[in-house]
Amino acid sequence: GQNIDQPTEMTATEGAIVQINCTYQTSGFNGLFWYQQHAGEAPTFLSYNVLDGLEEKGRFSSFLSRSKGYSYLLLKELQMKDSASYLCAASYNAGNMLTFGGGTRLMVKP
């Protein structure tokens, strides 16, 4: 299979930094997506990594190591509205079908 593993839940404090890790199987791997999903809503695109390294986009950054099958999403200056599920998804082979992890439910506390 193409298991995507990420923690089920995390808790962090408003204003802090949190890192959400994701591991995936490397065979046939294309690229790695991160989405944010609030309860009852659609996934919203956050980032896409295909090359090794860190991609920064405002308060959110995403890192990829292709050789290690590892990615993380870094959220800085956390706000209450960042409380959501964060979905790690990988694309494989020639297609763009995404294999999703179970999502990490992030709770931001005051």
Place this chain on the structure above:
Amino acid sequence: NAGVMQNPRHLVRRRGQEARLRCSPMKGHSHVYWYRQLPEEGLKFMVYLQKENIIDESGMPKERFSAEFPKEGPSILRIQQVVRGDSAAYFCASSRSPGQSFSGNTIYFGEGSWLTVV
């Protein structure tokens, strides 16, 4: 610039009825994907379509489920003889093209269609 459009947003069906979910991809996108999200679970790939072609349906249940993306009009996911276990959020996503992916090949999701079978 409209995003991925799905309708209906919410659909209630009795057991045994049919459900039809529609998806219009983003402008300029010719590839459509359907995903299902059961309550408290992650998204699971169902089917990948281009215009008039099913490219990959490895995630579709073998019976009662079908999908199409005609030359004209939206993509349609059809569920016949619905059962309670079909209650879920069905998300459509679209992209420009697959293959070697670059930053312009982002996959965007629609707002979803929430099916409730009673």
